[in-house]
Amino acid sequence: MERTTCVVVGGGPAGMVLGLLLARGGVEVTVLEKHSDFLRDFRGDTVHASTLTLMDELGLGPAFEQVPHQKVDKMEAMLEGGARAVIGDLSRLPGAHKHIAMVPQWDFLDLLADAGKLEPTFTLRMNAEVTAITKSGNRVTGVKYRDRADGHEGEIAADLVVAADGRGSILREAVNLPIYQFGAPMDVWWFRLPRNEGDPVKGGAGRFSAGSALVLIPRGDYFQCAFLIRKGTDQLMRREGVEKFRERVQTLVPWLADRVDHITDLDEVKLLDVKLDRLRRWHVDGLLCIGDSAHAMSPVGGVGINLAVQDAVAAATLLAKPLREGKVTSSVLAKVRRRRLFPTVVIQTLQRVIHRLFLGRKLNSTETVSSPGVPKPLALAQRFPWLQAVPAYVIAIGPRPEHAPDFARRAPQTIVRS
Secondary structure, three states: OEEEEEEEEOOOHHHHHHHHHHHHOOOOEEEEOOOOOOOOOOOOOEEOHHHHHHHHHOOOHHHHHOOOOEEEOEEEEEOHHHOEEEEEEHHHOOOOOOOEEEOOHHHHHHHHHHHHOOOOOEEEEOOEEEEEEEEEOOEEEEEEEEEOOOOOEEEEEEEEEEEOOOOOOHHHHHOOOOEEEOOOOEEEEEEEEEOOOOOOOOOEEEEEEOOEEEEEEEEOOEEEEEEEEEOOOHHHHHHOOHHHHHHHHHHHOHHHOOOHHHOOOHHHOEEEOOOOEEEOOOEEOOEEEOHHHOOOOOOHHHOHHHHHHHHHHHHHHHHHHHHHHOOOOHHHHHHHHHHHHHHHHHHHHHHHHHHHHHHHHHHOOOOOOOOOOOOHHHHHHHHOHHHHHHHHHHHHOOOOOOOOOHHHOOOOOOOOOO
16 A cells, blocks of 8 residues: 555646645645546636736746747627627736636646656656545545556555545545535537637637527637537537537627538537536545535636636645644644635626526527627626726636745746656
């Protein structure tokens, strides 16, 4: 049996940030990632201003700038007739980062992994799929895992297990933590379309019409597209075929007509089963859930990654010293939830309001033509542009941004990329 002080299950943004920060705090930490690399398509790629500030505090700002990314400083709505209205103006944000960075998640995770390699107490294990927890009485004492490359099975004992393995977390299921489930009116189809130099959309933009919606996220020479569908209609719409789907996209955004043929098969269109939930309690003795394992977020606002990262920062800040001293009690773990509950509830409440009052109504509408003109809230934001800073702040920074603890801060570093 192997042993470490903290084992983090899941090499996503939350797990990698937590592993890096704990290692900088002198904690022996092992991160287990079940895949052989971080290359998976249509994962959340938005790195918001709060996370960019964190990168600066960790000394990783210059290295992040070397990662291919695009900066988005405005969020817009596309209206009838091709007009656009600004929803959020990120150039009005406080601080050095007045934008959201669109970066392939695998590049972001690779950067964190390379930074972790500089810490003597940091270990990243790829191909390590966790299959079960181990317990002594009521306390979680470690995990069992299987190496997906060679089939080897092993066990790691730890003072603390952290579940950062996403909304489908097997660890939170294993300990049967109670959960609030809020439901969602939609699922999302993810796909790509080419992006041309003269396209009218420069930042993130959404087109919302009766019965359908499309969000365009600029990514270099292509758009990452999110097509919103009514919850549970994935198979029904796939049976309609690719031609019908192309027609839907072209109807929503006519200037995409010259490239919808790039969607050759609906197998290229990936489904995101949207969930919105929150654990009532984030821990049991010896195990803590953070990120999507603790609270699955709607894609509205693209805030999931950044909430998960801030969970990780809070957890590292509160747990590094108790982990070094071997004094991680349930009362210490409960502090993480108490610290992160307020921003989680605020963002999820806003998402639920948007689901119920806007997206749900749009997607379930039987109207064939959307109402003309600019919706009143958008019209107000165009008349008083300072209002555009409010949604920009809520999305890009959030109600309680976390900052790197002193023990994790570094001067700007040169990171040798693997």
